[in-house]
Amino acid sequence: MSESPVRTNTKERTQNNETTEVGEKTDEQLDVCPECGGSVAMDAEHGETVCNDCGLVIEEDSIDRGPEWRAFDSAERDRKSRVGAPTTNMMHDKGLSTNIGWQNKDAYGRSLSSEQRQKMQRLRTWNERFRTRDSKERNLKQALGEIDRMASALGLPQNVRETASVIYRRALDEDLLPGRSIEGVATAALYASARMARNPRSLDEMSVVSRVDEMELTRTYRYIVRELSLEIQPADPEQYLPRFVSDLDLTDETERRARELIERARRAGLLSGKSPVGLAAAAVYAAGLLTNDTVTQSQVGDVASISEVTIRNRYKEILEADTVTA
Numbered sequence: 001m002s003e004s005p006v007r008t009n010t011k012e013r014t015q016n017n018e019t020t021e022v023g024e025k026t027d028e029q030l031d032v033c034p035e036c037g038g039s040v041a042m043d044a045e046h047g048e049t050v051c052n053d054c055g056l057v058i059e060e061d062s063i064d065r066g067p068e069w070r071a072f073d074s075a076e077r078d079r080k081s082r083v084g085a086p087t088t089n090m091m092h093d094k095g096l097s098t099n100i101g102w103q104n105k106d107a108y109g110r111s112l113s114s115e116q117r118q119k120m121q122r123l124r125t126w127n128e129r130f131r132t133r134d135s136k137e138r139n140l141k142q143a144l145g146e147i148d149r150m151a152s153a154l155g156l157p158q159n160v161r162e163t164a165s166v167i168y169r170r171a172l173d174e175d176l177l178p179g180r181s182i183e184g185v186a187t188a189a190l191y192a193s194a195r196m197a198r199n200p201r202s203l204d205e206m207s208v209v210s211r212v213d214e215m216e217l218t219r220t221y222r223y224i225v226r227e228l229s230l231e232i233q234p235a236d237p238e239q240y241l242p243r244f245v246s247d248l249d250l251t252d253e254t255e256r257r258a259r260e261l262i263e264r265a266r267r268a269g270l271l272s273g274k275s276p277v278g279l280a281a282a283a284v285y286a287a288g289l290l291t292n293d294t295v296t297q298s299q300v301g302d303v304a305s306i307s308e309v310t311i312r313n314r315y316k317e318i319l320e321a322d323t324v325t326a
Contacts, residue, residue: 048062
């Protein structure tokens with residue numbers, strides 16, 4: 001029967017006049033064993049970091065950051081938990097205030113009496129008044145609500161909403177709002193956030209869900225990017241492809257072919273000065289024809305919010321570039 005690896009303590013290592021102190025290792029160095037270079041695992045039960053190959057105890061007496069209680073199912077975990085939801089930049093008070101639900105029911109699901117309903121309504125009213133102490137907080141609350149509404153309509157993920165909230169807070173702190181509407185700055189922040197997260201939306205799509213027109217959005221967006229020194233790369237047509245292909249219910253082969261078309265158009269210098277949305281839509285249409293994945297120009301135009309004329313023009317240019325660089 002083979003013997004298990006010997007568990008060697010770091011204190012014993014230092015007594016053997018080793019030249020390297022384990023306590024001075026950085027987080028990157030602790031990913032591998034300093035003795036044999038093997039993989040490292042955390043033993044939560046003993047509070048130790050141990051090498052899986054040689055058994056060396058690299059670190060001991062680790063801090064247990066979990067709760068002091070144990071739970072064996074989700075119901076028991078919820079009952080014992082003493083914390084609420086995590087803080088978020090998407091709420092003007094970062095989610096630290098009390099929120100009174102709109103349902104007129106108690107904790108057991110029973111309906112409240114008429115007297116209790118009136119009391120809860122008064123509490124909700126005063127709670128809303130206390131949550132926004134001044135005009136700045138009311139402004140922020142309205143703007144973050146707009147960002148959340150537009151992001152939901154556009155299907156943008158949580159990280160884009162969080163980044164947009166941070167951008168709006170920076171604009172508010174640096175006093176960039178005077179002379180501009182709350183909706184305009186909120187829309188510009190969301191548009192910038194989507195582009196920074198490489199999940200862009202076109203100006204036409206933003207204008208549909210926003211309460212400001214495209215001209216005001218463009219003007220406010222440029223102002224916010226300039227004043228806040230945001231680093232935003234030019235939009236890439238390939239960033240639009242997954243969404244267009246998904247909305248049109250096309251195959252993965254069509255998406256792969258569309259990426260090839262855009263790459264060849266890039267090598268031919270066709271992307272310079274052209275709308276990335278139009279190029280992406282034309283590439284999807286051309287790829288659909290090449291892979292026998294039936295899709296019409298009208299369908300692609302509706303998904304991409306561009307005209308069929310733009311698709312036809314870009315479609316011809318993309319096929320020409322594909323023929324030249326093939």
